[in-house]
Amino acid sequence: MTNDTFLRARGLRKSFGQVEVLHGVDLDLAPGTVTALLGENGAGKSTLVRIIAGDHHCDGGEIAIDGTVVDSYSVAQARRRGIRLISQEISDAPTLSVAENVVLGAWPQRGMRVDRSAMRREASEALQALGTELDLDARQDSLRLGERQIVEVARALRGESRLVIFDEPTASLSDAEAKRLYGVIESLTTRGVAVLYITHRLDEVFAIADRVCVLRDGKVALVTDVARTSAAEVVASMVGHSVERTRGAQRSLADAPVVLELTDASAPGFGGVNLAARRGEILGLYGKVGSGVAEVAEALFAIRHLEAGSLALDGTPARLRDPQDAIGHGIGFLPPDRARQAAFVLRSVAENLAAPSWRRLARWRGWITRAVETNAYRRWHDELHVRSTGDATQLLGTLSGGNQQKVLLGRWLEAGSRILVLSEPTRGVDVGAREEIYAVLRELAAQGTTLVVASSDYEDIVAVADTAIVMVRGRVAATIPHHDITVSALTEAAGGAIHV
Amino acid sequence: MSEYTATRSGAPAATAATPTTKRRLRIPDVAALVVFLGLEVLVFSLSSPYFFSWDNFVNIFSALAVTGTVAAGATILLISGQVDLSVGSGVAWVGLVFALTQPTIGTALAVPLAVLAGLGVGLLNGLIVTVVGVNALITTLGTLAIFRGLTISVGEGQSIGVSGFDWALIRPVANVPLPVIVVVVVLVGVGLLLQNTIYGRSIYAIGANPDAARLVGLPTRRNVFVAFLISGLCMAMAGLTSASQLGATSGTTGVGLELAAITAVILGGTSLSGGVGSVGGTVVGLLIVAVLGNGLTLMRIDSSWQQVATGALLILAVSFDRLRARMAER
Numbered sequence: 042m043t044n045d046t047f048l049r050a051r052g053l054r055k056s057f058g059q060v061e062v063l064h065g066v067d068l069d070l071a072p073g074t075v076t077a078l079l080g081e082n083g084a085g086k087s088t089l090v091r092i093i094a095g096d097h098h099c100d101g102g103e104i105a106i107d108g109t110v111v112d113s114y115s116v117a118q119a120r121r122r123g124i125r126l127i128s129q130e131i132s133d134a135p136t137l138s139v140a141e142n143v144v145l146g147a148w149p150q151r152g153m154r155v156d157r158s159a160m161r162r163e164a165s166e167a168l169q170a171l172g173t174e175l176d177l178d179a180r181q182d183s184l185r186l187g188e189r190q191i192v193e194v195a196r197a198l199r200g201e202s203r204l205v206i207f208d209e210p211t212a213s214l215s216d217a218e219a220k221r222l223y224g225v226i227e228s229l230t231t232r233g234v235a236v237l238y239i240t241h242r243l244d245e246v247f248a249i250a251d252r253v254c255v256l257r258d259g260k261v262a263l264v265t266d267v268a269r270t271s272a273a274e275v276v277a278s279m280v281g282h283s284v285e286r287t288r289g290a291q292r293s294l295a296d297a298p299v300v301l302e303l304t305d306a307s308a309p310g311f312g313g314v315n316l317a318a319r320r321g322e323i324l325g326l327y328g329k330v331g332s333g334v335a336e337v338a339e340a341l342f343a344i345r346h347l348e349a350g351s352l353a354l355d356g357t358p359a360r361l362r363d364p365q366d367a368i369g370h371g372i373g374f375l376p377p378d379r380a381r382q383a384a385f386v387l388r389s390v391a392e393n394l395a396a397p398s399w400r401r402l403a404r405w406r407g408w409i410t411r412a413v414e415t416n417a418y419r420r421w422h423d424e425l426h427v428r429s430t431g432d433a434t435q436l437l438g439t440l441s442g443g444n445q446q447k448v449l450l451g452r453w454l455e456a457g458s459r460i461l462v463l464s465e466p467t468r469g470v471d472v473g474a475r476e477e478i479y480a481v482l483r484e485l486a487a488q489g490t491t492l493v494v495a496s497s498d499y500e501d502i503v504a505v506a507d508t509a510i511v512m513v514r515g516r517v518a519a520t521i522p523h524h525d526i527t528v529s530a531l532t533e534a535a536g537g538a539i540h541v
Numbered sequence: 542m543s544e545y546t547a548t549r550s551g552a553p554a555a556t557a558a559t560p561t562t563k564r565r566l567r568i569p570d571v572a573a574l575v576v577f578l579g580l581e582v583l584v585f586s587l588s589s590p591y592f593f594s595w596d597n598f599v600n601i602f603s604a605l606a607v608t609g610t611v612a613a614g615a616t617i618l619l620i621s622g623q624v625d626l627s628v629g630s631g632v633a634w635v636g637l638v639f640a641l642t643q644p645t646i647g648t649a650l651a652v653p654l655a656v657l658a659g660l661g662v663g664l665l666n667g668l669i670v671t672v673v674g675v676n677a678l679i680t681t682l683g684t685l686a687i688f689r690g691l692t693i694s695v696g697e698g699q700s701i702g703v704s705g706f707d708w709a710l711i712r713p714v715a716n717v718p719l720p721v722i723v724v725v726v727v728l729v730g731v732g733l734l735l736q737n738t739i740y741g742r743s744i745y746a747i748g749a750n751p752d753a754a755r756l757v758g759l760p761t762r763r764n765v766f767v768a769f770l771i772s773g774l775c776m777a778m779a780g781l782t783s784a785s786q787l788g789a790t791s792g793t794t795g796v797g798l799e800l801a802a803i804t805a806v807i808l809g810g811t812s813l814s815g816g817v818g819s820v821g822g823t824v825v826g827l828l829i830v831a832v833l834g835n836g837l838t839l840m841r842i843d844s845s846w847q848q849v850a851t852g853a854l855l856i857l858a859v860s861f862d863r864l865r866a867r868m869a870e871r
Binding site for chain 2: 381382403
């Protein structure tokens with residue numbers, strides 16, 4: 042048994058301050074196998090992975106590598122043992138060349154000088170090993186996201202690797218880019234490398250993993266061969282109960298007035314788009330990364346300006362100057378990149394929720410008190426099932442991704458938006474919170490709010506959309522009515538099967 | 542294959558942030574600095590019989606009147622993620638405009654003119670940063686040099702006496718001079734502005750995440766522009782205070798003031814990267830530096846050593862905070 046295990050962890054414990062986040066976790070990683078690691082946010086995945094990569098030291102338990110128990114080790118020592126962590130965030134040097142980024146931190150040297158020709162050769166070899174060719178002299182920041190990730194992988198894999206850990210690598214990749222990454226993983230396993238793959242996406246688990254390990258609340262909730270389990274079992278073990286994919290019932294919206302309409306609209310990223318949403322309708326915009334759905338969503342909130350065509354609100358043509366203007370017209374927007382575009386992680390939850398409504402909440406003139414913000418927060422805290430300490434002064438950054446998203450959704454409910462544009466509303470949100478967000482969206486629509494859900498995740502569309510518009514390369518490819526919205530209909534219209 | 546097993550059940554993990562966010566979320570603890578201030582007071586009280594007296598406390602506050610006024614403006618700017626290095630030059634510029642015009646147009650007109658001179662510096666900084674889009678550090682490094690040079694050139698490098706403008710010497714209540722009352726009012730005013738107004742909330746939001754601030758409909762550029770205007774107004778107040786306190790102004794007035802102000806603000810826990818901080822912290826920071834200077838003077842330690850002490854203190858305080866944060870994480 043020891044022979045077919047590269048890394049064996051037993052009873053790992055880890056606390057941060059008073060909070061124990063790992064309560065004795067066991068994990069075995071065998072050469073040539075892909076182990077998928079799943080769990081909701083806060084389940085302890087990141088902590089576990091950081092311990093394995095040497096970034097954290099465990100408080101209890103032991104790790105054996107190749108059958109030998111090793112004492113706590115540093116990141117550098119982990120690297121020497123062949124352990125590689127490819128983290129979610131890209132950590133490259135954007136202003137340097139591709140070649141320099143591949144060899145970053147381990148430049149080939151000739152005496153004291155960097156050997157530039159060896160650097161180019163090594164970089165080129167490393168990229169070719171991943172089945173990729175990139176312009177070695179291009180600046181890193183001229184690459185697309187997927188390409189930057191490949192460079193990241195190439196850098197991590199230099200030297201002899203025995204265990205490669207991927208932390209949600211496909212979260213921001215297009216299908217083609219994700220497929221290329223799966224190819225890389227396959228070539229790793231055929232070389233006998235152990236792979237630990239953190240993901241939120243079930244389809245990935247069944248497509249590429251041999252083993253699956255689910256963490257819940259710092260404990261192992263499920264561990265088995267992928268062939269011996271089902272999506273339902275995995276999800277149930279993640280959330281602690283079984284989850285049914287509920288689909289909103291068909292509602293009759295034909296009598297409702299059209300609230301939002303784009304006619305022949307074009308802007309950078311899309312062209313000739315026609316769409317209309319009625320009062321209380323959830324319009325789903327589905328498309329892969331780069332298809333234009335995110336750009337249409339931005340145009341509806343005046344982050345992106347129309348170059349041609351027109352926007353009408355309540356049947357009246359409207360020109361929105363900027364987001365402030367859009368908010369003034371009763372539009373709310375949940376951007377796709379929560380950390381960068383929406384969250385004030387260093388500020389309180391109450392402040393985050395009240396921000397767009399400050400003017401209305403103010404006592405007189407610009408005078409605002411903590412109390413009015415707290416009241417606003419209380420109004421939505423329970424309604425949105427925000428799991429927090431209940432303290433309105435709690436910093437937003439201390440909540441999990443899904444709960445942050447609920448607070449940021451509450452922001453627009455407090456603002457009284459009658460049109461809500463949501464871009465990737467469930468990105469980085471765990472399965473349980475996802476369902477709660479869907480329920481809130483359906484409830485909002487039932488109360489008469491018009492919603493536009495732009496997403497590259499078909500689950501979002503299937504779960505909530507009354508009508509789905511599918512976009513491909515900046516154009517509308519199909520409009521699918523309620524009863525025909527299925528995963529296969531969506532992916533087919535978007536030009537391909539589910540990437541497997 | 543061995544089975545993975547959970548060996549112990551325990552309380553579910555709280556909605557735990559990952560350690561990295563924890564590190565980023567930690568706010569320097571003002572309480573620790575208050576304790577440090579208390580220690581300072583204790584040590585100096587024991588080493589000098591003159592230290593612990595009302596008159597000496599009034600001295601300490603008088604000494605920080607000018608720095609405190611510009612530090613109030615600097616707090617707003619640093620929280621919004623900006624910085625103003627031109628305040629020292631601005632103070633000298635305001636003093637010069639006042640000293641040159643007061644003999645001919647009289648105090649009643651020279652004061653508003655001096656205020657306009659300070660606002661002008663803030664206006665220029667604000668326009669370059671928010672309309673042209675130049676980084677604040679570069680912009681105000683430029684205006685620092687420009688207004689210092691202008692002041693020396695127009696004033697011909699001479700010290701210019703100011704007469705008939707000694708309001709700063711008036712002590713209306715409890716032997717407290719007017720500049721102390723002014724700086725307290727300014728600091729309290731800015732504190733209320735930051736804590737209890739939409740403008741203040743917006744400043745925190747802009748500093749914490751400028752993109753998100755724009756997407757919740759906050760006029761980010763206008764608010765930053767106003768912050769530079771407030772900084773200009775603070776320069777004007779400080780310039781007039783300085784001219785009255787010293788009875789003169791010269792090309793070297795306010796040299797290094799920008800660094801003294803930023804030192805106090807950072808000591809008080811305001812983050813250089815924006816979004817975090819408070820006027821309360823700035824007050825503690827100001828007091829730590831002023832008490833140190835005062836105490837060392839009473840111990841007859843040369844003023845150049847006070848600079849060494851202040852610099853060392855800044856680094857020590859921030860290092861201590863870092864170390865404590867790292868300890869807490871273990």
